[in-house]
Amino acid sequence: MDYDLSSEQNILKESAHKLLAKECPSEFVREMAEDKTGYSEKLWKKMADLGWMSLLVPETYDGSGVNFLDLSILLSEFGYYCVPGPFFSTVVLGGLPILTAGSEAQKAELLPEIAAGKRKLTLAWLEQEEIYQPSGIQLTAEKTATGFTLDGTKLFVPDAHVADTIICVARTASEANGISLFIVDATLPGIQLTSLETMSGDKQYEVCFEKVAIPADRLLGELNGAWPVLEEIMLKAAVAKCAEMAGGADKVMELVIPYVKGRKQFGKPVGAFQAVQHHCANMLTFQDTNKFMLYQAAWRISEGLPFTAEAAMCKAWVNESHGKLVGLGHQIVGGLGFMEEYDLQLYFKRARTAAQMFGSSDDHREIVAREMGL
Amino acid sequence: MDFEFSVKEQDIIQDVREFLRSESTPELLEESHHLGHIYGGTEGRKFIKKFAANGWLVPDWPKEYGGLGSSAMLTFAIKEEMAMAAVPIIFVAAHMAGPTIMHFASDEMKEKWLLPIARGEVEFALGYTEPQAGSDLSSLEIHAADSGDHFIVNGGKSFNTHSHVADYHWLATITDPEAKRYQGMSMMIVDLKSPGIEIRPMITMAGWQTNEVFYNDVVVPKNHLVGEINQGFYYLMSALDFERMFPLAAYERIFNEIVSYTKDTSVAGQPLSKQPLIRQKLAQLKIELEANKLLFFRLAHIIDKGQIPNYQSSMQKLFATETAQHITQAGMEILGYHGLLKKGSRHAVLEGLIEQSYRTSIVETIYAGTSEVQRNIIALRGLKLPTK
Numbered sequence: 001m002d003y004d005l006s007s008e009q010n011i012l013k014e015s016a017h018k019l020l021a022k023e024c025p026s027e028f029v030r031e032m033a034e035d036k037t038g039y040s041e042k043l044w045k046k047m048a049d050l051g052w053m054s055l056l057v058p059e060t061y062d063g064s065g066v067n068f069l070d071l072s073i074l075l076s077e078f079g080y081y082c083v084p085g086p087f088f089s090t091v092v093l094g095g096l097p098i099l100t101a102g103s104e105a106q107k108a109e110l111l112p113e114i115a116a117g118k119r120k121l122t123l124a125w126l127e128q129e130e131i132y133q134p135s136g137i138q139l140t141a142e143k144t145a146t147g148f149t150l151d152g153t154k155l156f157v158p159d160a161h162v163a164d165t166i167i168c169v170a171r172t173a174s175e176a177n178g179i180s181l182f183i184v185d186a187t188l189p190g191i192q193l194t195s196l197e198t199m200s201g202d203k204q205y206e207v208c209f210e211k212v213a214i215p216a217d218r219l220l221g222e223l224n225g226a227w228p229v230l231e232e233i234m235l236k237a238a239v240a241k242c243a244e245m246a247g248g249a250d251k252v253m254e255l256v257i258p259y260v261k262g263r264k265q266f267g268k269p270v271g272a273f274q275a276v277q278h279h280c281a282n283m284l285t286f287q288d289t290n291k292f293m294l295y296q297a298a299w300r301i302s303e304g305l306p307f308t309a310e311a312a313m314c315k316a317w318v319n320e321s322h323g324k325l326v327g328l329g330h331q332i333v334g335g336l337g338f339m340e341e342y343d344l345q346l347y348f349k350r351a352r353t354a355a356q357m358f359g360s361s362d363d364h365r366e367i368v369a370r371e372m373g374l
Numbered sequence: 375m376d377f378e379f380s381v382k383e384q385d386i387i388q389d390v391r392e393f394l395r396s397e398s399t400p401e402l403l404e405e406s407h408h409l410g411h412i413y414g415g416t417e418g419r420k421f422i423k424k425f426a427a428n429g430w431l432v433p434d435w436p437k438e439y440g441g442l443g444s445s446a447m448l449t450f451a452i453k454e455e456m457a458m459a460a461v462p463i464i465f466v467a468a469h470m471a472g473p474t475i476m477h478f479a480s481d482e483m484k485e486k487w488l489l490p491i492a493r494g495e496v497e498f499a500l501g502y503t504e505p506q507a508g509s510d511l512s513s514l515e516i517h518a519a520d521s522g523d524h525f526i527v528n529g530g531k532s533f534n535t536h537s538h539v540a541d542y543h544w545l546a547t548i549t550d551p552e553a554k555r556y557q558g559m560s561m562m563i564v565d566l567k568s569p570g571i572e573i574r575p576m577i578t579m580a581g582w583q584t585n586e587v588f589y590n591d592v593v594v595p596k597n598h599l600v601g602e603i604n605q606g607f608y609y610l611m612s613a614l615d616f617e618r619m620f621p622l623a624a625y626e627r628i629f630n631e632i633v634s635y636t637k638d639t640s641v642a643g644q645p646l647s648k649q650p651l652i653r654q655k656l657a658q659l660k661i662e663l664e665a666n667k668l669l670f671f672r673l674a675h676i677i678d679k680g681q682i683p684n685y686q687s688s689m690q691k692l693f694a695t696e697t698a699q700h701i702t703q704a705g706m707e708i709l710g711y712h713g714l715l716k717k718g719s720r721h722a723v724l725e726g727l728i729e730q731s732y733r734t735s736i737v738e739t740i741y742a743g744t745s746e747v748q749r750n751i752i753a754l755r756g757l758k759l760p761t762k
């Protein structure tokens with residue numbers, strides 16, 4: 001076993017850390033949370049120039065080779081800096097379905113553009129009944145002479161307002177698993193976006209598809225065969241979210257630990273009080289275990305090993321322990337941490353946001369139970 | 375990065391597993407259970423001598439000292455296998471004192487002790503705690519007076535667990551009562567059969583024996599002093615760090631038993647394992663076991679890089695022992711009334727394992743440094759928080 005990053009991975013981490021320190025200070029994060037578009041094209045271009053969008057794209061499609069572990073390392077830095085924008089939606093939520101289910105032609109068309117940062121994508125999956133199960137999919141795709149017609153409403157579609165392409169999950173048959181994926185040009189008539197106001201200012205949309213006609217070659221993967229693809233994507237996206245949380249935890253520790261060493265009450269640093277120290281010890285334990293759970297799952301995905309159990313254990317664990325870590329951070333900083341201008345709030349909101357996405361801890365424990373043969 | 379054992383490690387682990395399966399006898403397991411899995415009983419010695427002949431007791435020691443010169447990773451993996459097999463797993467000489475001797479003792483002492491330890495021929499008893507010195511080991515009172523070519527030791531120890539089955543005492547004693555805190559303590563290896571030593575049993579609520587050990591003018595030759603005089607506190611801390619690397623497989627075995635029980639037991643027409651709340655509970659424990667596994671093998675990884683684990687041992691000990699208690703608590707919750715039945719009782723399930731381990735697990739968060747002490751260490755050493 002080896003817990004260390006390789007030297008290339010360290011370089012990736014450090015270069016991301018450096019660039020984002022400059023380009024993504026917390027004022028920028030706050031500004032983007034208010035901003036309608038929610039990201040800067042200038043930063044997007046810089047990230048593309050560094051090849052960040054190409055991390056999951058094979059070399060044959062102008063990518064840098066599929067490496068989920070490297071992507072997780074990069075996403076940890078995104079979590080550290082709360083990087084706003086459509087990176088996750090494009091690379092993870094858009095890229096993975098094409099990579100997993102796409103035909104040769106679809107891959108050749110879309111992956112090089114993703115890798116170059118020239119196309120933004122998103123995934124329209126959840127609906128009113130927000131469950132990661134086939135029964136949650138009511139939006140229909142009716143077969144027509146030339147292709148399909150999409151009808152229905154999606155919720156929690158991230159970054160739909162900037163996406164060039166929406167991967168849409170649709171019901172194509174009445175039997176339970178009759179689910180298919182479609183590559184939808186976001187400019188097609190009949191698509192209507194309504195923005196949702198979110199806790200951390202990430203851009204989420206309701207997307208209504210009203211008789212949206214799409215050509216037959218826009219079916220992604222097998223007709224009625226999308227569910228296994230989606231299950232895999234849900235787990236990978238969950239691990240990718242854990243990467244953001246693990247990185248966020250590093251920043252929280254850097255914020256609050258020096259603070260409790262400096263803040264004095266009753267004539268000594270509050271960090272000298274054992275009640276505070278034990279909170280800190282628990283935080284460090286969460287920080288370390290989160291990281292190892294993440295690395296193990298991401299490593300298994302990268303290596304092409306079975307990863308269902310490890311990914312589910314990772315999300316179930318990191319959801320809760322990252323939440324506790326940030327909560328304890330608030331506790332030991334006291335009133336100051338409750339102030340909007342103190343950065344801790346950014347991490348508090350994003351911890352909860354990430355925990356809500358791609359399966360709750362209960363959902364993932366249920367997957368673990370199944371994997372255990374229960 | 376890599377989260378699996380190397381092929382070579384896997385092969386040896388397989389051999390160890392095979393050996394543990396084929397060589398452990400009912401008598402061995404009975405004795406091991408009775409002694410609380412400490413090393414030193416008659417059956418245990420018979421078994422471990424054979425086991426150790428393969429170099430498996432201390433695989434990461436150099437060959438000249440009876441090891442295989444292997445990775446710490448392999449050593450840690452073997453410890454988990456032993457804990458899973460319920461053979462003796464708490465070795466003072468091989469796993470706590472031995473590495474400390476290797477780091478700090480003279481060549482002469484290494485020559486004398488390390489090979490017999492590696493072969494499982496001698497066992498030590500941990501001699502730290504005294505009635506007034508529990509968590510605060512700087513407050514020892516037992517005293518060794520310099521008397522030319524030997525020391526004369528007087529005083530008393532409590533909770534010295536292996537003493538009734540071990541050969542030697544790994545004794546922490548004051549050698550300079552005038553010295554500043556931490557600076558007047560030494561470590562010695564004392565023959566437990568020395569005239570003037572008296573051992574009295576203390577029986578625990580787990581049914582196991584630990585001991586009081588009294589010293590009355592006990593003569594200890596000077597060549598039994600470990601390392602430098604008055605440096606004992608630092609050696610003790612080092613040995614404690616090794617003690618804190620806690621294999622959890624004994625509890626993983628209990629967890630596995632609980633899982634089987636839920637599959638085999640039906641209530642209201644369906645197996646317990648199909649009840650959502652039970653599934654959540656068991657999955658959560660599985661996740662904690664996984665997190666512990668990652669903390670445990672991190673220690674081996676650090677050692678294999680030539681570094682000494684620091685706060686990380688405390689973190690693993692803390693995490694493992696709290697997980698142990700979560701497992702036995704969940705066992706009680708799932709077994710209900712049946713959880714209360716002792717081994718041998720009519721209607722007892724899982725051979726009374728939950729009744730027993732529920733009582734036993736209480737001590738895990740107390741000895742080898744309480745959870746509070748581990749959290750202090752994580753905060754002070756790991757995060758460098760101030761003390762004043």
Ligand SMILES: Cc1cc2nc3c(=O)[nH]c(=O)nc-3n(C[C@H](O)[C@H](O)[C@H](O)COP(=O)(O)OP(=O)(O)OC[C@H]3O[C@@H](n4cnc5c(N)ncnc54)[C@H](O)[C@@H]3O)c2cc1C
Pocket residue numbers: 274499500501502503507508509510532533534535536578584737740741742743744745746747750
């Ligand atoms: C079954 C058993 C076997 C043992 N085997 C051995 C052995 O082989 N050899 C040996 O030397 N010892 C042995 N011990 C002793 C064991 O290491 C001590 O019991 C342990 O270190 C705690 O000391 P104490 O019991 O005196 O508790 P105390 O130190 O009195 O602690 C009481 C409470 O105060 C808390 N506390 C103490 N100090 C602090 C602090 N600084 N900050 C916060 N909280 C604090 C503790 O966490 C605990 O909750 C054994 C004990 C048991 C029960």
